[in-house]
Amino acid sequence: MAARLKDIARDLGVSVVTVSKVLRNHEDISAETRERVLKRIEELNYQPNPAAQALVTGKMHLVGLVVPDLVHAFFAQVAKGVSRILREKGYGLVISSSEEDPELERQEIRQMLVRRLDVLMIASTQWTVESFRDIEKQGRRYVLVDRRLLGIAANYVGTDDIAVGSLATSHLIENGCRRVAHLGGRNVSTALDRLQGYRGALLSAGMPVDESLVVSGSHSDDAADVTGYHAMKELLHLKEVPDGVFCYNDPMAMGAMRAILDAGLRIPEDIAIIGAGNVQYASDLRVPLSSVDQDSETLGANSARLALSLMEAKQPPPPQEILIRPKLVPRQSSLRNRPVSSI
Amino acid sequence: MAARLKDIARDLGVSVVTVSKVLRNHEDISAETRERVLKRIEELNYQPNPAAQALVTGKMHLVGLVVPDLVHAFFAQVAKGVSRILREKGYGLVISSSEEDPELERQEIRQMLVRRLDVLMIASTQWTVESFRDIEKQGRRYVLVDRRLLGIAANYVGTDDIAVGSLATSHLIENGCRRVAHLGGRNVSTALDRLQGYRGALLSAGMPVDESLVVSGSHSDDAADVTGYHAMKELLHLKEVPDGVFCYNDPMAMGAMRAILDAGLRIPEDIAIIGAGNVQYASDLRVPLSSVDQDSETLGANSARLALSLMEAKQPPPPQEILIRPKLVPRQSSLRNRPVSSI
DNA sequence: TTGAAAGCGGTACCAA
DNA sequence: TTGGTACCGCTTTCAA
Numbered sequence: 221m222a223a224r225l226k227d228i229a230r231d232l233g234v235s236v237v238t239v240s241k242v243l244r245n246h247e248d249i250s251a252e253t254r255e256r257v258l259k260r261i262e263e264l265n266y267q268p269n270p271a272a273q274a275l276v277t278g279k280m281h282l283v284g285l286v287v288p289d290l291v292h293a294f295f296a297q298v299a300k301g302v303s304r305i306l307r308e309k310g311y312g313l314v315i316s317s318s319e320e321d322p323e324l325e326r327q328e329i330r331q332m333l334v335r336r337l338d339v340l341m342i343a344s345t346q347w348t349v350e351s352f353r354d355i356e357k358q359g360r361r362y363v364l365v366d367r368r369l370l371g372i373a374a375n376y377v378g379t380d381d382i383a384v385g386s387l388a389t390s391h392l393i394e395n396g397c398r399r400v401a402h403l404g405g406r407n408v409s410t411a412l413d414r415l416q417g418y419r420g421a422l423l424s425a426g427m428p429v430d431e432s433l434v435v436s437g438s439h440s441d442d443a444a445d446v447t448g449y450h451a452m453k454e455l456l457h458l459k460e461v462p463d464g465v466f467c468y469n470d471p472m473a474m475g476a477m478r479a480i481l482d483a484g485l486r487i488p489e490d491i492a493i494i495g496a497g498n499v500q501y502a503s504d505l506r507v508p509l510s511s512v513d514q515d516s517e518t519l520g521a522n523s524a525r526l527a528l529s530l531m532e533a534k535q536p537p538p539p540q541e542i543l544i545r546p547k548l549v550p551r552q553s554s555l556r557n558r559p560v561s562s563i
Numbered sequence: 564m565a566a567r568l569k570d571i572a573r574d575l576g577v578s579v580v581t582v583s584k585v586l587r588n589h590e591d592i593s594a595e596t597r598e599r600v601l602k603r604i605e606e607l608n609y610q611p612n613p614a615a616q617a618l619v620t621g622k623m624h625l626v627g628l629v630v631p632d633l634v635h636a637f638f639a640q641v642a643k644g645v646s647r648i649l650r651e652k653g654y655g656l657v658i659s660s661s662e663e664d665p666e667l668e669r670q671e672i673r674q675m676l677v678r679r680l681d682v683l684m685i686a687s688t689q690w691t692v693e694s695f696r697d698i699e700k701q702g703r704r705y706v707l708v709d710r711r712l713l714g715i716a717a718n719y720v721g722t723d724d725i726a727v728g729s730l731a732t733s734h735l736i737e738n739g740c741r742r743v744a745h746l747g748g749r750n751v752s753t754a755l756d757r758l759q760g761y762r763g764a765l766l767s768a769g770m771p772v773d774e775s776l777v778v779s780g781s782h783s784d785d786a787a788d789v790t791g792y793h794a795m796k797e798l799l800h801l802k803e804v805p806d807g808v809f810c811y812n813d814p815m816a817m818g819a820m821r822a823i824l825d826a827g828l829r830i831p832e833d834i835a836i837i838g839a840g841n842v843q844y845a846s847d848l849r850v851p852l853s854s855v856d857q858d859s860e861t862l863g864a865n866s867a868r869l870a871l872s873l874m875e876a877k878q879p880p881p882p883q884e885i886l887i888r889p890k891l892v893p894r895q896s897s898l899r900n901r902p903v904s905s906i
Numbered sequence: 907t908t909g910a911a912a913g914c915g916g917t918a919c920c921a922a
Numbered sequence: 923t924t925g926g927t928a929c930c931g932c933t934t935t936c937a938a
Binding site for chain 1: 564615671844
């Protein structure tokens with residue numbers, strides 16, 4: 221069906237080698253031959269067989285991306301950034317979602333290794349480094365995206381999550397919150413760092429760190445917003461209810477918001493709230509949600525650039541870290557001092 | 564680095580053919596030889612080279628999916644459904660986004676053809692069938708997802724969009740709207756069908772179809788919510804402002820909502836509003852948004868199943884259409900008769 | 907039950 | 923400047 225080098229060579233009375241060289245712009249081909257070959261290539265709409273190329277060069281021209289959840293707008297935006305860069309460079313993108321399940325993630329990584337993708341990008345939900353050792357053992361390369369892992373020196377592109385935590389927390393304090401709670405995420409680096417940032421901000425403000433105000437997502441099988449809802453309910457049962465809440469991410473904040481409004485309380489007057497990730501629709505929520513922006517698309521783009529550079533390097537370069545500086549995006553849900561703006 | 568059939572064969576003193584047969588469960592291998600081979604495969608953690616397999620079998624075990632926008636929750640959910648089915652069947656998923664740009668979509672389709680993916684799934688933003696003729700010309704197969712195309716008999720999985728339009732419109736009428744407007748989408752089948760459903764519902768209710776109440780997304784380079792915002796503004800400048808609006812999709816409805824609230828009007832008391840697609844966070848919006856659910860994940864799963872069956876068929880089977888029946892999901896933004904529920 | 911040989915569609919090396 | 927030959931790792935065919 222499809223034309224092959226052989227066909228072109230036969231038609232023109234030259235060898236396949238000659239045709240192959242024209243395709244790859246070798247210098248040692250006469251202008252005339254080159255013309256004839258190109259013409260025929262055009263006529264037959266010749267496309268090289270990628271499997272044959274991959275077999276001999278060892279390069280699939282395919283990059284793998286594993287995310288915890290494609291439907292979460294944050295990761296969708298990361299994927300968009302990745303996709304843009306790969307398109308520019310002529311690489312294909314194989315995506316898979318781990319559904320926030322470490323075991324499933326391990327399977328997916330294994331699958332991608334089996335497929336011999338050129339390089340992997342992983343926003344991991346794992347705590348152990350087993351999978352990553354496997355990748356290294358196979359002589360392949362990878363980039364950790366968004367979430368770092370302890371105990372392994374790896375290429376990493378993410379956010380300064382300690383800054384995320386402290387920006388958010390300080391902002392609540394500046395807006396008059398005296399009892400700032402934290403709805404934390406699971407056992408991943410972003411969650412731990414944001415928690416640390418939260419603690420740091422309280423300390424710098426000379427405020428006590430009250431452990432009863434730190435709730436971690438225990439209902440871990442639920443979607444983030446459901447987790448946020450339940451966690452917030454717990455906080456509302458405390459003797460001394462918090463007057464500000466920093467949530468691990470925006471979906472959790474949405475759940476928390478629901479819990480607060482259901483309880484008949486006002487946001488931000490009774491309880492101020494802020495999330496992280498700055499999902500697109502944050503300003504369209506029940507109460508426009510303050511958040512910490514992580515420039516997720518750039519994060520994806522940078523990850524892709526790093527991944528490609530890794531791939532092209534002869535020797536594996538020393539692991540590199542790229543941190544994106546987060547930015548506060550205050551909206552109505554946390555603004556208590558100043559008059560509430562219309563956005 | 565990686566083990567090859569040859570290595571196993573050498574180690575065991577058998578031929579590569581024998582090993583290959585064991586891998587593919589051929590019957591004509593003695594139990595003993597099979598054992599030995601399997602043992603060695605295990606020990607070496609042998610994985611067949613997919614490029615070599617693809618070269619000889621012509622199958623990449625890779626499926627392509629082109630969506631207009633990964634960040635749009637609707638398509639993210641479709642992708643999730645697709646991904647689930649492909650994972651079960653051991654296929655990989657190559658995703659690309661056309662960013663709602665027909666030219667970019669054409670490029671992406673071309674890329675996927677060049678990569679010789681086994682089958683393509685496309686949620687197209689094109690009006691012309693050129694790309695699809697190209698696919699057919701190359702003897703490859705594809706499934707249209709969500710959006711149909713005129714002038715081509717193709718496999719298609721989507722929603723009964725006429726029903727979407729009439730469900731939404733009838734619902735507004737039942738809730739006391741007398742002047743129901745429509746914020747339409749672009750020139751794609753879903754938009755045209757929903758418009759038709761809108762008209763049909765008005766007619767069945769014995770209401771006039773006022774063309775000035777039908778606004779189409781003209782600001783076509785903007786994101787859907789921005790389009791919705793501007794389109795709604797236009798409607799608000801009418802002499803007779805509508806009291807109900809059916810929006811092509813949820814993002815547009817979110818923009819419309821903003822415009823209405825900015826104008827100091829109330830939802831649903833002054834203007835009721837309903838979208839389509841039922842994005843996850845619809846109930847967390849400024850006013851919980853009524854929508855028409857399309858079961859997007861199932862839509863994706865069905866598309867994937869159809870695509871795989873297509874691929875496996877010796878002869879291209881006659882084009883098939885799978886329509887998902889939409890379901891009304893009323894929320895506060897459109898409920899005017901009954902007391903407003905807490906959800 | 908086993909395996910030698912041919913071939914899938916390219917690329918690399920080196921001789922002509 | 924051109925091309926013969928070997929080879930990438932696997933499957934298929936057919937003879938032993």
